[in-house]
Amino acid sequence: MLNEVSENLHRIRHSLAHVLAQAVQKYRPGTKLGFGPAISDGFYYDFLLSEPISDEDLPAIQKLMVEIIKEGQEFSSEELAIPDAIARLGEMGEPYKAEYAQELADKNGLESLTFYTNGPFVDMCEGPHVETTRNIPRNAFKLHNIAGAYWRGDEKNQMLTRIYGWAFEDKKQLRTYQHAREEAVKRDHRKLGAELDLFIIDDHVGPGLPLWLPNGAVIIDELQKLGEEFEFIDGYQRVHTPMLTKGSLYEISGHLELYKEAMFPAMKLGGEDEDGEEYYLRPMNCPHHHILFASRPRSYRDLPFRMAEYGHTFRNERSGSLHGLSRVRAMCMNDAHIYCTKEQVREEFVRVLDLHKRYYDLLELDNYFFRLSMWDPDDPKGKEKYIDDPAGWEYATNEIREAMKESNLPYREVKGEAAFYGPKVDVQFLTVGLKEFTVSTTQLDFGIPQRFVDNGIDCTYIDSEGKKQVPFVIHRAPLSTHERFASFLIERYGGAMPTWLAPVQVKLLPVGAEFCEYANKVCAELRKNFIRAEVDLSSDTLGKKIRQGTVRKIPNLLVLGANEVEAESVTVRRYGIKEQRNYSIAEFTARLLTEIKERKHVKVWEDADALME
């Protein structure tokens, strides 16, 4: 479903990286090579350029690449023993490659390395490649971007210049991909957010701190209602906790040790000079919930205890990673913590996964898979990154894996991406622009409650034999944060929200001034039913009113004139549907209320009819 790439395409992309490197070394002699892999939509290569280049140089480099392809250079490979390989790379003047060759010998114990040659170009590379550059379609790739990238991705290292290219098996695929990218630009939530007056991010407030306008507030309020309803049905209980907390709590939870980088600096009570207690804006809600759990003795009969909060949290994200609503510094999470026994973990996890599926089905979201992110026992920095409890990690990971299998949802496993306190499951969606995007995460925590207990906070329950036990905790946020989820939905729907989510659900358009009174009357009737209706009282022509209602992507436009007044009716134009219909006021109201209550997506009139059956 996602990013399935044929062996042939992979060879083409990887070979194109070599062709790019050859072209760049011709264009900028003396340029040193970094890495140049095939990636999900093409390839890139990192260079230390002898002289800088800009976007304007890309067409010239692409032209050089086409010439190389036309030459029909054949790829051949040879194996060199490590010392010979390093000597060779020295002769070639490739310090980065030589460094990597040494590392492969030292750390991975390789004894020989492969070199690929095509035409005048030689590169240390694992392959595989096409037989000849003539096998690369010359009209199915495009250099599209230049960006900085650290050598080995480490910001302590030299910054190299990365050139990205898209590459496919034929011209049509490239075009399809480019169209998707263009569509993504059109639907960008930052653009739609401004056009539809949903939110702003203002310098006076600060980067990464979005402000919701009334239209946007409607969307997040409706999402929150949805979350609260579904969670009520699933037995969650709501709580409210403060956004500010003593640093000592985060010492207990481990956040100050393992998560401090993402936290805002401490505020000191009693002024800078005094020995006051330090307070922090919370980066997560879990410590507060654990305190609530520990606030009185709990019985195993109370478990699972599902504690939910739409909690505001604050994270000091790196300035360069901020992005519209999808990467912010102040956010409101659809958060809950499920306290359960060891034996209940799997069943609760299955329920949580099922909740995800119900949300996605209702929102008509597809193209996703679940990614099980595990700890990496071989990570040399593991002790700094993860709670040190191998048996705990193993049990937790296995329970999630079994829950995934039982739920029969598409999933993959990756090492090294876990939270510091436990493995997690991320939901990866394919965006409009055909990129992978993490929407929500669920984490299984087997470590933090124990830390509370170790620090004298009784985060335990009494089991059936009267003994104290530390619960397992599932952290889950299927609707992610308001910010991130709204950004995703706006792009998925292209700003055209289903009626239940639409900021303005009905716009009434009197065809002339004398029908304003009737429009106001119908509007009042709709608003009595809690339908978000407005009248267009401007002196614009009907055509203009329709255009403006359409541009605002309002799901229901009601045209009201003499015919409607006489029949006590409304003429309905649905967004995206050509055919108009006429209903009595009562019937239109009833239909719309059903549609809103069911949270349905109406794309053709038959969808609306089906609701009334």
Next chain:
RNA sequence: GCCCACGUGGCUCAGUGGUAGAGCACAUCCUUGGUAAGGAUGGGGUCGCCAGUUCAAUUCUGGCCGUGGGCUCCA
């Protein structure tokens, strides 16, 4: 944070070493209009901020702030 690019009215953008323009939006008036832009008039910008060069800077240079694309998908 780092690399590259960008920063002109609310929005989209043009333009210039001699203190600025268009369309949309907004306001007022005319039009009372039946299915995606009726017409006229008008208000609105110390050209991101701070320095420097210059007789003169929105334009050139530097710094800062902000935005955008990237920053291990690994021979």
